[in-house]
Amino acid sequence: MIKRALGLFAGGEGAAEDDDSDDVTPAQRQKLERRLLPGAQRGRKRKDMDEDEGDSEGSTDNDSDDDPPVPDAEETFRGQYHCQLCPDKILLTEKQLEVHLHSGAHKRKERHFERAKAMGLQAYEAECLEKAAAREAKAAAQSAGVLSKKKQKNADFWKQRKERQLKARKTGGLKGHAGIALSDRIDGQGLQS
Numbered sequence: 486m487i488k489r490a491l492g493l494f495a496g497g498e499g500a501a502e503d504d505d506s507d508d509v510t511p512a513q514r515q516k517l518e519r520r521l522l523p524g525a526q527r528g529r530k531r532k533d534m535d536e537d538e539g540d541s542e543g544s545t546d547n548d549s550d551d552d553p554p555v556p557d558a559e560e561t562f563r564g565q566y567h568c569q570l571c572p573d574k575i576l577l578t579e580k581q582l583e584v585h586l587h588s589g590a591h592k593r594k595e596r597h598f599e600r601a602k603a604m605g606l607q608a609y610e611a612e613c614l615e616k617a618a619a620r621e622a623k624a625a626a627q628s629a630g631v632l633s634k635k636k637q638k639n640a641d642f643w644k645q646r647k648e649r650q651l652k653a654r655k656t657g658g659l660k661g662h663a664g665i666a667l668s669d670r671i672d673g674q675g676l677q678s
Contacts, residue, residue: 570594 509517566576571591576582585591601609627633632640 570598 563575563577566579566582568574568576568582568585568591571585571594574585576585604612623633
């Protein structure tokens with residue numbers, strides 16, 4: 486079957502040999518890949534291609550003459566307008582351009598660009614690297630179980646509040662209906678010190 490696709494069918498030798506792909510040489514395999522798999526040659530490294538060329542020099546077939554080279558497709562720009570600060574943004578109409586220019590994301594990028602221009606590129610890159618390292622350290626601390634300042638403050642607040650409630654309950658600080666309601670509430674929740 487592969488030999489038919491390559492045009493190497495000798496004919497009349499039997500159906501069993503037609504399906505046998507063990508007799509395909511590397512040069513024939515490359516030719517088949519180029520015909521049937523568009524872009525099969527793009528991902529290969531130059532070193533691998535040089536090795537393959539050395540292998541195919543002994544063959545009498547000139548594979549490169551059979552198939553014209555396929556040019557890479559040019560990246561077409563879909564929108565009519567283009568933002569230099571937001572290159573991934575597709576702007577088809579002038580109204581979309583105006584909306585984009587007034588958006589928070591564009592203004593934020595504009596502020597960062599102006600700041601980088603004022604500071605200098607190397608200083609801005611150093612600052613960005615420091616911020617990224619701080620974010621990574623914070624994420625590592627959170628994954629290790631360290632509480633953030635806000636969560637630690639919240640935990641301390643609730644701990645103090647429980648202690649005050651238990652102290653007020655023991656000393657009888659709240660009397661009357663409020664004291665009974667508070668004690669029932671504390672007992673119902675099963676708060677322990």
